[in-house]
Amino acid sequence: MSAQECEYVEYYRIVDSAKKDYSKQDFKEANQKFKLAFSKTDFPLGHDLSYALISAIKSKDDYWAGSIAESLAKGGIPLRYFGKYQKEKWYKKFSSEFENYSTYYKDSLNLVLKDKLLSLLEKDREFNSKYHEWRTRETELTLQELINGANEILEEFKTLTENYGFPNERIMGYNYVRRKNAIEPFPIEALIVHIYQRGVLIFENEIPKIVCEGGLHPQWIETLKKIRGFGDSTGIEQEMKARYAKYRRI
Numbered sequence: 001m002s003a004q005e006c007e008y009v010e011y012y013r014i015v016d017s018a019k020k021d022y023s024k025q026d027f028k029e030a031n032q033k034f035k036l037a038f039s040k041t042d043f044p045l046g047h048d049l050s051y052a053l054i055s056a057i058k059s060k061d062d063y064w065a066g067s068i069a070e071s072l073a074k075g076g077i078p079l080r081y082f083g084k085y086q087k088e089k090w091y092k093k094f095s096s097e098f099e100n101y102s103t104y105y106k107d108s109l110n111l112v113l114k115d116k117l118l119s120l121l122e123k124d125r126e127f128n129s130k131y132h133e134w135r136t137r138e139t140e141l142t143l144q145e146l147i148n149g150a151n152e153i154l155e156e157f158k159t160l161t162e163n164y165g166f167p168n169e170r171i172m173g174y175n176y177v178r179r180k181n182a183i184e185p186f187p188i189e190a191l192i193v194h195i196y197q198r199g200v201l202i203f204e205n206e207i208p209k210i211v212c213e214g215g216l217h218p219q220w221i222e223t224l225k226k227i228r229g230f231g232d233s234t235g236i237e238q239e240m241k242a243r244y245a246k247y248r249r250i
Helices: 009-023 027-038 046-058 062-074 079-085 091-096 098-108 111-135 143-164 188-197 207-212 219-226 236-248
Strands: 175-177 182-184
Touching: 009 027, 009 046, 027 046, 046 062, 046 182, 062 079, 062 091, 062 098, 079 091, 091 098, 111 143, 111 188, 111 236, 143 188, 143 236, 188 219, 207 219
Parallel strands: none
Antiparallel strands: 175 182
16 A cells, blocks of 8 residues: 555554654644644544544644534534533634534435444444353354344445445544543444454455545554454354354354
């Protein structure tokens, strides 16, 4: 991947460096690097913007902080999230225009896709939890139940991507987690890892392209090459039979 071919390659590299400065509380250096990173794309990612907002505030870079807050609001982050910043110089103007940002979000981004993805991620989390309970003999599942559960998630993800494209933030906005009042990446990596472990190497040849479009961090290009289940990656049925043989000795 070269910078010419990949919109996010330089972006990710600079953001990772900015976050290291942030963790050392070198907010001025982090602030400058976030500015540089965000100049590499017209759609910075939500989790990165949340770090950049704090860096800008700590650096007293008020205009830039207000601009970051606006980007977050246009990506679907609610006013509630910004309550802790009410004393900042930019907040009054920002809050007075918030309804416009909210309207932009609803009109410009795919909220149906976002809801479908969040529902699928929760379904995957529940199935994975149930599988581990079965593995440790806390519950019982038939081989067919394991196959059906894994197949349902795979097919739903395939349908979702066929209908909408790979779900990234540019299409559907940012992931606000209300119970934490925090902005987090959508945990799509976990879903893909689980599907790989269940015997299907989904998007195997498209991962670099997905990274270049901001859908996954570059680290996943190499990481996913190493992730496999107990079987030979020829499908869910073969994988679940291998697991049943391992954990139930059939």
